Amino acid sequence: MESVMKKRIRLLISCHDQPGIVAAISTFLNHHGANIVQSDQYSTDPEGGRFFMRVEFDQNNDSITFEALKTAFTDVAAEYKMNWRMEQASRKKRMAIFVSKEDHCLLELLWKWHSNELICDIPLVISNHDELRDVVEGYGIPYYHIPVSKERKAEAEQKQIELLHQYNIDVIVLARYMQIISSHFVDTFKDKIINIHHSFLPAFIGANPYAKAFERGVKLIGATAHFVTDDLDEGPIIEQDVLRVNHRYSVPQLRVAGRNVERVVLARAVNWYLEDKIIVYSNKTVVFS
Incomplete structure (x- = not known):
């Protein structure tokens, strides 16, 4: 379990609801060798409301550091004007x-x-x-x-x-x-x-x-x-x-x-x-x- 948690990362997102958010996040994670283990989302109103999402994933690509992954995600976040944070589950x-x-x-x-x-x-x-x-x-x-x-x-x-x-x-x-x-x-x-x-x-x-x-x-x-x-x-x-x-x-x-x-x-x-x-x-x- 401890070895699993070392790879586990949590991503929390809040932004204006719009088409393509989930696809953009999934594509990004797949491109960077991540495996989604849990995904939850909520929208206050599908027609122009607020969108919220929490994703847990395992980062299996050892060639990219956590900080580099966060830096890479800024492009996706900027496109959809996200408020977001990424946390390592292993960090107490x-x-x-x-x-x-x-x-x-x-x-x-x-x-x-x-x-x-x-x-x-x-x-x-x-x-x-x-x-x-x-x-x-x-x-x-x-x-x-x-x-x-x-x-x-x-x-x-x-x-x-x-x-x-x-x-x-x-x-x-x-x-x-x-x-x-x-x-x-x-x-x-x-x-x-x-x-x-x-x-x-x-x-x-x-x-x-x-x-x-x-x-x-x-x-x-x-x-x-x-x-x-x-x-x-x-x-x-x-x-x-x-x-x-x-x-x-x-x-x-x-x-x-x-x-x-x-x-x-x-x-x-x-x-x-x-x-x-x-x-x-x-x-x-x-x-x-």
Whole structure:
């Protein structure tokens, strides 16, 4: 399996829908000695809509490097005005986790990473509190405690950004990191920050969603994983799920039920990102199976 993954490449494409796209990609891959192993596509409207495609292929031509293949594909991409990226399946993405005091989402990610269910490297965890240091360092991962106050928030974020660049981070996961991220931070890592919101968005945006859900008498409790944008809890949604509850649930019981959904939803979203299954467009996502 490891030898297969060394040859496996993923290509993600988004462009204006028009005739000839699939044929052009297939012809290009065939010409360069590639074998397509999986291909998924979606169009918002065949008559002038948006076209999305994800292709997995094995590069069997050892005479061409991955970088050379990417360079060669630019001609096809330019012809169809594609937004695209090509990724080697064998390259593990480098994921940073941000956390505050609650550990359920953090522990889910660490356990799945340790069990090789999340294929990535985790070079560091950053927190505005020090409570979870022993947990993280028990996995052999560096833990950086960077306190955040209103007066020194910009300074704290600059330290975080420097660390993320130092560790060449590909994706940032907010595993119940209870701080609002600045526009500068979001712009620096556009479409690379995944958050878990403890509610089924767009319901109960902001703080204390379980108390709001209790007051509303909900019969379903949910969670939403989404990309972070400048608009609080309104970024492109990646995954959502729910659990059924009833009138007997107190606010603390809703929180317990919600945590179970949160950790599952976040882990799914992270895994899809690591496997290059997500394309962001407008304020939505296409998630390929």
